[in-house]
Amino acid sequence: MEVKTLELDFSVELFATGWQTALGRKPKIEINSQASFSKVTPPKVISFHIENKTAIKTSSFIFPEAPELFKPEPQEEPDQVEQARQERPLASADFSESTTSSPLPQEDLLKKIAQRQTRLRPPTDVVKLEDRLYYVLQPTLENLFSGSSLEFPFTPFPYQFEGIAFLYPSHGAILADEMGLGKTMQAISAIRMLLNSGELKQILLICPKPLVTNWKREFQLWAPEIPIAIIEGDQTRRHWQWQEAQAPVKIANYELLMRDWPHLEDEGLHFDLVVLDEAQRIKNKNSTTSQLVRNLPRTRSWALTGTPIENSTKDLIGIFEYLAPGEINENMPLAEISKTARQHTLRRTKDLVLTDLPPRMNRDANVTLSPEQQTSYEMAEKEGIIHLNELGNSITVQHVFELVLRLKQICNADPRTGTSSKLERLEADLEEVAASGKKAIIFSQWVQTLDILKERLTHFSPLCYHGRVPSKKRDSILTRFKEDPKHSLILMSYGAGAVGLNLQFCEYVFLYDRWWNPAVEDQAINRAHRIGAAGPVTVTRFVSLDTIEERIDQILREKRELFNRVFEEGDMPTNVGLSQDEIFGLFDLRTPQGPISKAA
Amino acid sequence: MNTPTTNTPKILGFLTVIQDAQQRLFGGYLLLNHLGRPLEFHCTAPVKANRAQEILYGSTIKPFLYGEQIAKTLFEKSKNKVSLVVTDLVDVLPVRLYTQVPVCLTKSSISQDPQTDQEAALENSPEKGLALNTQPEPPPSYRGDLFENKSQNIPPTSTTTSLTFAPSPGKTSVAPTEKQPSQFDHLPSFPIAGNTIYLSPDNLADRQGICQILDELGNDFDLGEPFQRIQEAIEEAQKGV
Numbered sequence: 001m002e003v004k005t006l007e008l009d010f011s012v013e014l015f016a017t018g019w020q021t022a023l024g025r026k027p028k029i030e031i032n033s034q035a036s037f038s039k040v041t042p043p044k045v046i047s048f049h050i051e052n053k054t055a056i057k058t059s060s061f062i063f064p065e066a067p068e069l070f071k072p073e074p075q076e077e078p079d080q081v082e083q084a085r086q087e088r089p090l091a092s093a094d095f096s097e098s099t100t101s102s103p104l105p106q107e108d109l110l111k112k113i114a115q116r117q118t119r120l121r122p123p124t125d126v127v128k129l130e131d132r133l134y135y136v137l138q139p140t141l142e143n144l145f146s147g148s149s150l151e152f153p154f155t156p157f158p159y160q161f162e163g164i165a166f167l168y169p170s171h172g173a174i175l176a177d178e179m180g181l182g183k184t185m186q187a188i189s190a191i192r193m194l195l196n197s198g199e200l201k202q203i204l205l206i207c208p209k210p211l212v213t214n215w216k217r218e219f220q221l222w223a224p225e226i227p228i229a230i231i232e233g234d235q236t237r238r239h240w241q242w243q244e245a246q247a248p249v250k251i252a253n254y255e256l257l258m259r260d261w262p263h264l265e266d267e268g269l270h271f272d273l274v275v276l277d278e279a280q281r282i283k284n285k286n287s288t289t290s291q292l293v294r295n296l297p298r299t300r301s302w303a304l305t306g307t308p309i310e311n312s313t314k315d316l317i318g319i320f321e322y323l324a325p326g327e328i329n330e331n332m333p334l335a336e337i338s339k340t341a342r343q344h345t346l347r348r349t350k351d352l353v354l355t356d357l358p359p360r361m362n363r364d365a366n367v368t369l370s371p372e373q374q375t376s377y378e379m380a381e382k383e384g385i386i387h388l389n390e391l392g393n394s395i396t397v398q399h400v401f402e403l404v405l406r407l408k409q410i411c412n413a414d415p416r417t418g419t420s421s422k423l424e425r426l427e428a429d430l431e432e433v434a435a436s437g438k439k440a441i442i443f444s445q446w447v448q449t450l451d452i453l454k455e456r457l458t459h460f461s462p463l464c465y466h467g468r469v470p471s472k473k474r475d476s477i478l479t480r481f482k483e484d485p486k487h488s489l490i491l492m493s494y495g496a497g498a499v500g501l502n503l504q505f506c507e508y509v510f511l512y513d514r515w516w517n518p519a520v521e522d523q524a525i526n527r528a529h530r531i532g533a534a535g536p537v538t539v540t541r542f543v544s545l546d547t548i549e550e551r552i553d554q555i556l557r558e559k560r561e562l563f564n565r566v567f568e569e570g571d572m573p574t575n576v577g578l579s580q581d582e583i584f585g586l587f588d589l590r591t592p593q594g595p596i597s598k599a600a
Numbered sequence: 601m602n603t604p605t606t607n608t609p610k611i612l613g614f615l616t617v618i619q620d621a622q623q624r625l626f627g628g629y630l631l632l633n634h635l636g637r638p639l640e641f642h643c644t645a646p647v648k649a650n651r652a653q654e655i656l657y658g659s660t661i662k663p664f665l666y667g668e669q670i671a672k673t674l675f676e677k678s679k680n681k682v683s684l685v686v687t688d689l690v691d692v693l694p695v696r697l698y699t700q701v702p703v704c705l706t707k708s709s710i711s712q713d714p715q716t717d718q719e720a721a722l723e724n725s726p727e728k729g730l731a732l733n734t735q736p737e738p739p740p741s742y743r744g745d746l747f748e749n750k751s752q753n754i755p756p757t758s759t760t761t762s763l764t765f766a767p768s769p770g771k772t773s774v775a776p777t778e779k780q781p782s783q784f785d786h787l788p789s790f791p792i793a794g795n796t797i798y799l800s801p802d803n804l805a806d807r808q809g810i811c812q813i814l815d816e817l818g819n820d821f822d823l824g825e826p827f828q829r830i831q832e833a834i835e836e837a838q839k840g841v
Binding site: 056057058059060061062063065117119122129132133134136137138139140143144 | 627630632633635636637638639640641642643644645647669670673674677679822825829830832833836837
């Protein structure tokens with residue numbers, strides 16, 4: 001392909017068309033504003049102010065820290081724990097009020113305890129919210145114990161933990177558990193916790209004199225680390241003991257309190273807690289004992305009794321004068337008394353909490369007087385009534401009592417001839433008891449009757465436990481009774497044997513004569529029918545038919561019903577105790593004030 | 601309970617929120633010493649979200665109220681320095697954003713369901729106390745859960761309990777409105793000293809410190825139990841209102 005290049009040479013001219021001029025001319029711009037656009041309303045904006053920090057009102061409560069005492073200590077080796085347990089006095093496990101199951105290794109015990117959850121509750125008499133929260137916010141009792149150096153020698157029952165939780169925060173409380181449920185252990189454990197938490201420093205425990213050694217043993221068992229001082233001995237020694245600061249727990253008996261009162265007043269002692277055992281002792285608010293106890297300077301007041309009502313609601317009012325003065329009085333409606341009483345009282349019965357306890361079988365042994373007894377009885381009654389009628393307006397309850405006692409003694413055994421239908425019946429029953437290898441307790445209100453029984457029942461090798469037996473010999477008697485198979489029988493007076501003993505190896509209880517008060521009878525029966533009872537407990541109550549015993553029995557039944565109504569139904573009569581009218585009514589007598597309207 | 605191995609006794613804080621029948625929230629913060637005894641208790645007056653907050657916070661309202669508002673307020677009230685804060689509510693965990701103290705989750709004894717098989721397996725595993733059990737599909741992140749992931753499934757009342765005031769003091773009046781395990785299961789957990797601990801995925805590094813503290817306290821310290829005390833204390837406080 002060939003490419004040729006040509007040169008082009010020709011001119012090009014511009015013609016004046018005017019178009020180029022137009023291009024060089026500056027443009028003319030006119031701006032026209034439209035007023036209507038500027039008047040458009042802008043869109044509305046709603047603003048929300050979001051607070052990042054809301055003011056929240058709070059309440060704060062600061063509590064005192066647990067003292068050093070509650071800190072856990074290094075665990076003892078299991079062998080050491082077991083050894084320590086075994087070294088404890090035998091008597092404390094045998095005859096004390098201990099009411100728990102068998103000992104457990106500490107590890108098992110802690111596991112068992114940890115499974116339950118018992119919370120402290122603020123009592124009604126604690127009003128300040130901070131104080132109430134202090135109790136609400138405490139750990140469970142089980143955690144408190146498992147997390148501390150405090151040990152239990154035996155596994156407490158759940159209801160016992162509840163009892164401790166009831167007492168712990170209470171300033172005024174009645175622990176009114178039925179006998180045998182372990183009021184002592186619950187009180188000691190609550191005291192132990194309060195001492196260890198630093199809430200208490202000085203405690204006074206007052207009990208009947210025969211029970212002082214029991215309390216000492218129980219403290220050794222349940223709170224061995226707490227030093228206790230028994231107020232006893234001569235005056236100088238006692239005065240020193242009252243001042244003893246090293247022992248946070250002082251144990252005194254009611255009688256000593258009376259004797260040492262001037263000293264206590266002079267020294268101005270104050271107790272963080274006063275505990276009354278067998279608090280029915282102060283049921284009569286006019287008694288000297290009651291007045292002294294009420295005057296004890298104290299912060300907390302606890303009462304332990306299985307029988308806050310023995311005769312009438314006045315008994316309960318008497319106890320309340322000590323623990324919560326003025327909260328109940330005789331003029332209050334019954335329902336209100338009952339409601340207030342329940343706020344301060346914890347009452348459990350065996351039926352309620354010990355479903356595994358062997359049954360108690362009551363048997364009324366109604367006997368007919370022997371002809372000789374009948375003759376003596378009729379003669380005594382006739383003479384007695386004539387004598388009482390002759391007294392006219394000078395007759396007193398004491399005169400009637402004397403006749404009652406005389407007639408009851410005839411029912412037990414005829415003093416002229418020595419015959420006794422009761423004794424014959426008892427002997428027959430005891431043959432059966434002894435043959436079965438079981439053991440029995442016989443209660444009477446008279447040592448004289450017990451002496452007669454001892455003489456007539458020698459073939460059972462009976463042991464005696466009553467007011468004439470020296471205190472020092474009593475524990476050894478109980479040991480013999482328990483361990484020696486030849487002694488199948490123990491004769492006890494209600495006064496000496498009704499309280500504080502643990503004889504659950506006995507399966508038979510005989511009430512040879514009847515006490516005036518059913519609560520005392522219950523206490524006696526519960527020596528055998530209690531936690532740890534080997535088997536069913538048979539209770540035989542002797543009543544001589546058509547005698548004063550049968551009439552008294554009727555009144556006792558009514559009293560028992562009263563107690564049940566106050567603490568179980570909340571409805572009660574004001575007074576169904578053995579009133580003057582009732583005592584006179586036993587013989588259809590007239591009181592000095594007029595005729596008896598209510599015969600027995 | 602074993603003796604602590606250090607000279608400084610640990611103080612634990614227990615923080616929870618309770619909802620009553622009127623949907624009011626009550627915060628409670630209980631400080632316990634190493635023996636489980638109370639040192640401090642702080643509680644709030646009733647708190648209730650207003651309508652605007654409900655709309656604006658949406659599904660994050662509960663972490664906001666529980667963690668940022670109530671828990672943070674209570675936390676700031678304490679006088680004692682705590683070693684560990686324990687809660688029984690997932691929605692309280694955000695309080696960890698405001699403190700250097702580890703915050704962990706456990707199941708309250710008042711609303712605790714029977715132990716799941718999974719927990720039992722964990723506690724019985726040979727790696728007990730060693731391995732951190734991370735779930736196969738954990739949520740994207742703690743922060744994402746609460747503030748980004750709108751589809752997070754936290755039932756509106758699942759973390760609270762109804763507050764009623766029963767006349768009988770011995771009985772707990774609390775009934776959980778919904779079972780808790782559903783809100784726990786997505787969290788990493790590990791068993792220690794008789795308790796199962798749940799952690800926020802954002803704070804897995806807290807585990808070592810928590811283990812050390814709980815080891816010192818021993819096996820008898822039930823971390824779920826104090827929530828019952830808080831519950832009862834709030835009820836008690838409300839009685840006087």
